[in-house]
Amino acid sequence: MNKNKIVVVKVGTSTLTRGTKKLDKAHMLEVVRAIANLKKQDYKIILVTSGAVAAGREVLNNPDLPKTLSSKQMLASVGQGKLMEIYESLFSIYGIHIGQILLTRADLETRDRYLNARDALFALLDNDIIPIINENDAVSTQEIKVGDNDNMAALTGVLVDAHMVILLTDQKGLYDKNPSKYDDAKLISKVDKITDELMEIAGGSSTSLGTGGMSTKVKAANIAMKAGISLVIASGNEPSIIESLVDESGIGTYFVPSLSPMQAKKLWLLSANKEQGYIYVDEGARDAILHKGSSLLPSGIISVEGSFNRGSYVKILDKNKEVLSSGLTRYSLDEIEKIKGHNSKDIEDILGYSHGNVVIHRDEMVIAE
Numbered sequence: 001m002n003k004n005k006i007v008v009v010k011v012g013t014s015t016l017t018r019g020t021k022k023l024d025k026a027h028m029l030e031v032v033r034a035i036a037n038l039k040k041q042d043y044k045i046i047l048v049t050s051g052a053v054a055a056g057r058e059v060l061n062n063p064d065l066p067k068t069l070s071s072k073q074m075l076a077s078v079g080q081g082k083l084m085e086i087y088e089s090l091f092s093i094y095g096i097h098i099g100q101i102l103l104t105r106a107d108l109e110t111r112d113r114y115l116n117a118r119d120a121l122f123a124l125l126d127n128d129i130i131p132i133i134n135e136n137d138a139v140s141t142q143e144i145k146v147g148d149n150d151n152m153a154a155l156t157g158v159l160v161d162a163h164m165v166i167l168l169t170d171q172k173g174l175y176d177k178n179p180s181k182y183d184d185a186k187l188i189s190k191v192d193k194i195t196d197e198l199m200e201i202a203g204g205s206s207t208s209l210g211t212g213g214m215s216t217k218v219k220a221a222n223i224a225m226k227a228g229i230s231l232v233i234a235s236g237n238e239p240s241i242i243e244s245l246v247d248e249s250g251i252g253t254y255f256v257p258s259l260s261p262m263q264a265k266k267l268w269l270l271s272a273n274k275e276q277g278y279i280y281v282d283e284g285a286r287d288a289i290l291h292k293g294s295s296l297l298p299s300g301i302i303s304v305e306g307s308f309n310r311g312s313y314v315k316i317l318d319k320n321k322e323v324l325s326s327g328l329t330r331y332s333l334d335e336i337e338k339i340k341g342h343n344s345k346d347i348e349d350i351l352g353y354s355h356g357n358v359v360i361h362r363d364e365m366v367i368a369e
């Protein structure tokens with residue numbers, strides 16, 4: 001899969017409801033049509049959606065409930081199934097399959113769960129299925145905080161090394177002042193650095209149904225930019241704009257990072273915490289890593305040291321203890337002990353499962369200088 005062709009699209013409640021108290025299915029169809037058109041151009045799309053609470057209110061005929069966390073969780077529980085039912089019916093018009101993934105922030109902050117979520121997303125994308133992500137707000141106390149799905153979209157972009165994250169909202173982008181109060185407000189078309197002044201410019205939410213304001217979108221942009229991923233804030237009023245946003249010709253505020261995703265990842269690896277273990281490799285693996293741009297395969301591993309889990313930062317050394325590279329391992333020490341020296345195709349037979357054919361992928365490895 002070409003990871004540079006992955007686009008994360010986030011739609012907020014204001015876009016899904018068009019400012020009403022009900023989901024606007026006709027407008028949602030326009031969003032789906034735009035995604036389907038982008039998919040025809042060989043892009044892999046991940047949809048991060050709000051709207052579960054709004055859907056729950058609609059199903060229950062807008063009940064008068066106390067403003068408590070449990071009430072919102074109840075509405076989300078009722079609405080989540082309804083929201084997915086609508087998406088499934090709309091995407092089926094274009095012959096597109098969807099798969100639901102409910103996440104919490106803990107899934108993205110715990111390394112093992114992070115990798116499991118990543119594997120699940122790539123499995124869906126590899127099988128031509130559009131993942132639809134929402135915060136698991138029926139059980140999460142974090143979701144109901146302002147703008148979590150904006151951050152979720154940015155974190156999802158980081159998770160899959162996306163080409164771009166698109167945040168659709170009820171504004172054309174970030175303005176230099178509040179456009180609802182000032183007629184001379186000007187759209188900021190490009191941002192290459194997020195400053196305190198820019199954060200101060202970002203305003204609050206303009207809708208009572210949504211949970212996200214412009215400030216949360218700028219914070220999400222900061223997450224994406226640090227990972228070398230472009231992010232754009234644009235209006236969801238005309239969903240067809242999605243196609244032009246990808247090639248940066250549509251109207252919006254583009255947050256453009258100075259580093260590519262790969263450069264940002266390598267920089268992060270170089271500044272990572274102290275290594276948690278060591279993997280020793282044979283001459284064949286040494287040559288493949290240093291001179292052929294190869295990933296680390298289990299067949300080239302001689303031994304392992306330390307105490308580490310899947311996703312840990314480790315160093316790769318040759319039999320003379322010369323450090324060759326460092327990176328993030330896809331297997332734990334105990335797992336590597338079992339598969340070392342074996343062919344990649346034997347991993348599943350040995351372990352009963354597989355996290356992939358490589359122990360450390362080249363994209364998650366930095367060669368020592």
